[in-house]
Amino acid sequence: MKDLSLMTNIEDLRRVCYRNVPKMFYEYVDTGSWTQSTYRENHTDFEPIKFKQKILVDMANRSLETKLLGKTAKFPAMTAPVGFMGMMWADGEIHMARAAQKFGIPFTLSTMSICSIEDLVEAGVEPFWFQLYVMRDREFMKDLIRRAKAANCSALVVTVDLQVLGNRHRDIKNGLSTPPKFTIPNLINLSTKIPWGLRYLKNRRWTFRNIAGHAKNVSDLSSLSSWTKEQFDPSLQWSDIEEIKNLWGDKIILKGIMLPEDAQLAVKHGADAIIVSNHGGRQMDGTLSAIKALPDIVSAVGDKTEVWIDSGFYSGQDMLKAWAMGARGIMLGRAPVYGLGAYGEDGVTRALQIMYDEMDTTMAFAGHRDIQNVTSDILVPGTYPTPIMG
Numbered sequence: 042m043k044d045l046s047l048m049t050n051i052e053d054l055r056r057v058c059y060r061n062v063p064k065m066f067y068e069y070v071d072t073g074s075w076t077q078s079t080y081r082e083n084h085t086d087f088e089p090i091k092f093k094q095k096i097l098v099d100m101a102n103r104s105l106e107t108k109l110l111g112k113t114a115k116f117p118a119m120t121a122p123v124g125f126m127g128m129m130w131a132d133g134e135i136h137m138a139r140a141a142q143k144f145g146i147p148f149t150l151s152t153m154s155i156c157s158i159e160d161l162v163e164a165g166v167e168p169f170w171f172q173l174y175v176m177r178d179r180e181f182m183k184d185l186i187r188r189a190k191a192a193n194c195s196a197l198v199v200t201v202d203l204q205v206l207g208n209r210h211r212d213i214k215n216g217l218s219t220p221p222k223f224t225i226p227n228l229i230n231l232s233t234k235i236p237w238g239l240r241y242l243k244n245r246r247w248t249f250r251n252i253a254g255h256a257k258n259v260s261d262l263s264s265l266s267s268w269t270k271e272q273f274d275p276s277l278q279w280s281d282i283e284e285i286k287n288l289w290g291d292k293i294i295l296k297g298i299m300l301p302e303d304a305q306l307a308v309k310h311g312a313d314a315i316i317v318s319n320h321g322g323r324q325m326d327g328t329l330s331a332i333k334a335l336p337d338i339v340s341a342v343g344d345k346t347e348v349w350i351d352s353g354f355y356s357g358q359d360m361l362k363a364w365a366m367g368a369r370g371i372m373l374g375r376a377p378v379y380g381l382g383a384y385g386e387d388g389v390t391r392a393l394q395i396m397y398d399e400m401d402t403t404m405a406f407a408g409h410r411d412i413q414n415v416t417s418d419i420l421v422p423g424t425y426p427t428p429i430m431g
Contacts (some may be wrong), residue, residue: 045384045391051355051376054392058129058382060153061237064230065215066128070378071324074207079330080322083353086330090362091421095408103410105401110196110292110313110347114220115145116397117364117412121351121374122172122296127155128219129382130239137381138166140389144397149198149372152185155219157250162192172198172296173285184255186288189321196313197289199282200320202297207324220247282374284312296351296372297324299334304348313345316372317324321352332363333426339367340428357399361407365417366425 048054059067073080073330106114120141126133134156141148149170159171171189176182189197222225231238241247247276275369286293295307296316307315317335319328339348349370350363360371373396382394404412407419417425 042385043388047052047370048383048391048395049386051379051395052391054376054379054388054395055418056092061234062129063221063227063234063237064383065212065217065221065227066125066347067382068211068215068324069125069217070123070129070375070382071249072211072311072326073326075326077269077322077326079319079328082330083319083322084355084359086332087353087362089424090332091424092358092403092407094406095417098408100405100410103401103405104254105397105404105412107369108413109147110288110294111149111345113116113145114147114370116183116360116400117368117370118360118393118396119147119170119349119370119372120149120377121372122149122151122154122170122200123374123378124151124153124157125217125219126151126378126381127246129378130385131244132160132164132246133381133385135161135164135166136386137377137389138164138169140386140393141377142167142169144390146393147196150194152251152357153249155249156253158188158192158194160246160250164189164360167414168193170194170196170198170294172200174200174203174286175274175281176272177274178272180233181255181272183288185251186285190289190291191262196294196295197285198294198316199285200296200301201277201282201321202318202324204273204277205272207320209323217279219249257404271365279306279310280335281313282307282312286311294349298338299328299331301337304338304342308342308345312346314349314370315342317350317368318352318372321374332359335363335366335399336428337427354396357396357401358403360396360400361403361415362425364412364414365419367417 088213107117112353134154137147147170149172151172171194292313294314295312297318298304298315319331319333347369350368351372353377354371377389377392380388409415420427
């Protein structure tokens with residue numbers, strides 16, 4: 042095993058992931074929709090935001106500990122629900138869940154996971170969060186909710202920005218499917234990923250196991266685009282959120298909020314937390330980056346619900362910037378997935394440690410020992426976005 046201490050930033054893990062993982066699955070994670078402008082700006086819009094550096098203050102005994110939905114987390118992070126995670130590394134969802142929970146943060150399982158809800162329970166994973174897509178087949182959707190409750194999932198994350206699939210050009214060009222179809226380009230690419238292939242020869246999980254054997258009327262289960270067109274419900278409305286909350290009967294999180302008025306409606310319809318998110322730039326291209334959308338949303342809802350954020354987080358410094366601007370949790374997607382694709386469970390742990398250490402060290406340089414005392418005062422005025430709506 043390589044000395045992972047030599048992986049000093051998320052970019053190091055990304056490069057190894059790129060070498061290890063078949064092209065279609067790597068690009069599923071590491072691209073956006075259409076021109077990819079929002080995908081890029083999710084990251085680059087952090088660059089103008091500058092910290093104040095404060096000296097000669099006591100930096101000992103620091104803590105990033107916080108609470109997410111009332112439960113203690115080692116730092117204000119949780120893993121995002123990422124589809125196809127089990128194609129980045131065999132049984133990837135199980136490895137991600139174990140690493141996240143050992144680290145002390147929540148893990149979120151995607152509806153479009155390769156390992157099912159039941160697979161995680163069988164593997165002995167602690168109670169986790171489950172992410173739900175709203176389906177045309179409401180009986181199947183209700184069955185997913187029942188299965189998540191039977192697994193003692195502690196929160197339901199409802200993705201609200203994928204009623205239709207964004208223009209994901211790379212996925213179309215790559216013929217994204219699970220398992221990969223045996224085309225000449227795929228075979229050529231797979232021939233360069235021998236360790237990946239050997240892991241999968243020993244593995245029995247190759248399809249969307251939350252769906253296989255449960256959903257009806259699916260013409261091509263291997264294809265995300267076919268499944269989305271046939272089953273995701275484009276008529277999803279706020280009244281459906283009320284129905285889902287009643288069916289679930291516990292903590293509910295709405296993921297995909299980008300407007301203050303939608304944040305207010307989320308509060309009205311009982312969201313225990315909202316996630317400011319543009320789906321990592323994989324849905325609507327040409328919209329604001331998540332970090333630029335954050336201030337107006339925080340201003341609109343105040344402390345009426347927990348405001349979290351995702352999309353574009355590759356460093357602990359960026360996490361601290363978002364916290365200073367009012368986000369009380371950061372959902373991490375690509376960063377830990379790069380770690381997974383690079384080194385499996387150990388890679389996820391390394392990715393989380395990198396993010397934690399960067400956030401912790403930056404907080405110290407900014408003159409604080411406790412994350413709960415960090416506000417926008419640590420940022421240079423005029424360098425970070427502020428609310429513009431009344």
